[in-house]
Amino acid sequence: MLKSELRSFHAVAQHSGFSAASKVLNVSQPTLSSQVKALEQRYSVELFARLGRKVQLTAAGKELFEITSRLNQAETDAENLLDSFRGLHKGSLNIAAVGPFHATNMIVAFKSRHPSIEVGVRFGNSQRCFERIISLEADVGIIAEVPTDARVEVEPYSQHNVVVFVNSEHPFFSRESISLDELDGQPVVRREEGSTTRSAIEEELNRKGINIHPVLELGSREAIWKAVEQGLGIGFVADFEFVPHANLRAIPINDAQVKTGYYLAYLKERKHSRLIRSFAEIAIETVAS
Numbered sequence: 001m002l003k004s005e006l007r008s009f010h011a012v013a014q015h016s017g018f019s020a021a022s023k024v025l026n027v028s029q030p031t032l033s034s035q036v037k038a039l040e041q042r043y044s045v046e047l048f049a050r051l052g053r054k055v056q057l058t059a060a061g062k063e064l065f066e067i068t069s070r071l072n073q074a075e076t077d078a079e080n081l082l083d084s085f086r087g088l089h090k091g092s093l094n095i096a097a098v099g100p101f102h103a104t105n106m107i108v109a110f111k112s113r114h115p116s117i118e119v120g121v122r123f124g125n126s127q128r129c130f131e132r133i134i135s136l137e138a139d140v141g142i143i144a145e146v147p148t149d150a151r152v153e154v155e156p157y158s159q160h161n162v163v164v165f166v167n168s169e170h171p172f173f174s175r176e177s178i179s180l181d182e183l184d185g186q187p188v189v190r191r192e193e194g195s196t197t198r199s200a201i202e203e204e205l206n207r208k209g210i211n212i213h214p215v216l217e218l219g220s221r222e223a224i225w226k227a228v229e230q231g232l233g234i235g236f237v238a239d240f241e242f243v244p245h246a247n248l249r250a251i252p253i254n255d256a257q258v259k260t261g262y263y264l265a266y267l268k269e270r271k272h273s274r275l276i277r278s279f280a281e282i283a284i285e286t287v288a289s
Contacts (some may be wrong), residue, residue, distance in 0.1 A: 008035040009047060009061075010068035017055055052121040069136045073270070080275045091275055092118040096129035096138035098196070099221060101241050103142045104156070104264060113282060117275070123218075127194030133265055139276055141265040142283070144196035144238075154273050155264045155280060157287045160238040162201050162258040163250045167229050177254035180208055187215045187233035189224050196260050200237045204258045 011021035012032060022029040047061035057065060074104070080091040092193055093110075097103035107119055122132065126145040132138040133152060146154045164183070166172045172182075183205065191198045205212060215233045216225050223239065228235040228245050238260050242250040264283055266276050 005035045005039040006068050006071070009039060009064065010072060012036060012048070012055065013057055013061060013065045013068070017053065019053070024205070036118050066070060077270065077273050077275075080273065083148055090116060092120065093140065093275055093279060094138045095119065095121045095140050095142060095279075096132040097123055097142040098122055098126055098129060098144050099123060099241060100288065105287050106142065106279070109286040110279050110282045114278065125192065125194040126196045130265070136267075139266060139273070141268070142262070143265055144260045144262050145199065146263050146265050151269070152265050153268045153269055155284065156261055157264060157284050158262045159259050160240050161252065162197055162236055162260060163239045163242065163252050164234055165225075165228060165237055165242060165248055165250045166234050167231055167249045168249070169231055172234070172235065172251050174248050175251055177252045179255045180204065180253055181189045181255075182208060183212055183234075184210045186212050188212045188228040189216045189218065189233040189235050190214050191221075191224065192204055192217055192219045197236050200258050200260050204256055208256075 005267050008021070008025070008027075008031075011025050012018055015021045015024055018029050018032050018036075025032070036047065045060050046058050047064060048055040073083045075152055076091075095103065095107070103121060107121065111117070111119060122138065124132070126143045129138065129141045129143045130147060130149075130152075134149075148151065164172065164178060172178055202212075213233075216227055218227060221237065224235045224237075225243075225245070225248065227233070229245070237250070239250065239252075264280050266273075266280070270276055
């Protein structure tokens with residue numbers, strides 16, 4: 001069996017070095033080095049490119065790391081399954097979410113039923129969240145756009161309109177709604193590539209031949225709101241995500257239905273995980289109520 005060698009390889013790859021991996025596994029660095037070296041020599045393959053104290057995965061190492069990641073996750077799933085027969089009293093759930101708005105309510109509801117389960121959340125745009133699901137960094141994604149991928153199971157749970165928001169000095173501030181044509185030439189503070197809100201509004205604008213003027217690209221909603229408040233341009237946001245603010249106002253678009261859909265996503269090979277299934281059921285129940 002290659003279990004110890006593969007475990008050592010996986011730890012070094014995951015933690016980007018022998019020193020960090022040895023601390024995590026609580027074994028000596030020479031022991032790790034010898035196990036990885038034995039693996040390389042046995043199969044005449046180079047798994048790491050060694051640059052001084054730094055290591056970098058080779059092409060073969062990257063492929064093996066994908067496999068050991070699945071093995072590691074399968075072992076965790078097996079432990080969680082066995083624990084689940086006693087009730088969900090142990091385990092951890094890692095979530096990738098596009099924002100705190102839906103995720104917070106879902107997690108609160110889940111923790112109220114399963115307080116012993118550790119929950120970790122990492123935020124990012126839909127593209128980054130999807131990548132975390134594929135790479136097994138996240139068990140479940142709460143995301144706004146899911147690329148077609150045979151490996152991933154998705155469950156839609158809500159849909160929302162995209163709205164414009166402006167600061168108190170902008171001419172739109174006193175309006176009840178605006179038309180899409182009125183956005184022509186407007187300075188826009190927008191999210192980075194991979195943002196579903198950005199993709200949805202820009203697709204509709206391009207379809208209608210309307211040209212906005214991007215002035216700044218930022219990587220978080222909070223940064224966008226601050227830039228809009230400072231008068232750098234207008235912004236776009238899903239209606240449920242807009243937080244009331246004295247100097248900002250959300251304005252609906254009255255002649256177009258620009259929507260974003262929201263989904264739970266997880267690997268199909270893990271769809272029978274009791275932990276994932278439990279979270280998905282509670283999450284959808286929470287949104288419905």
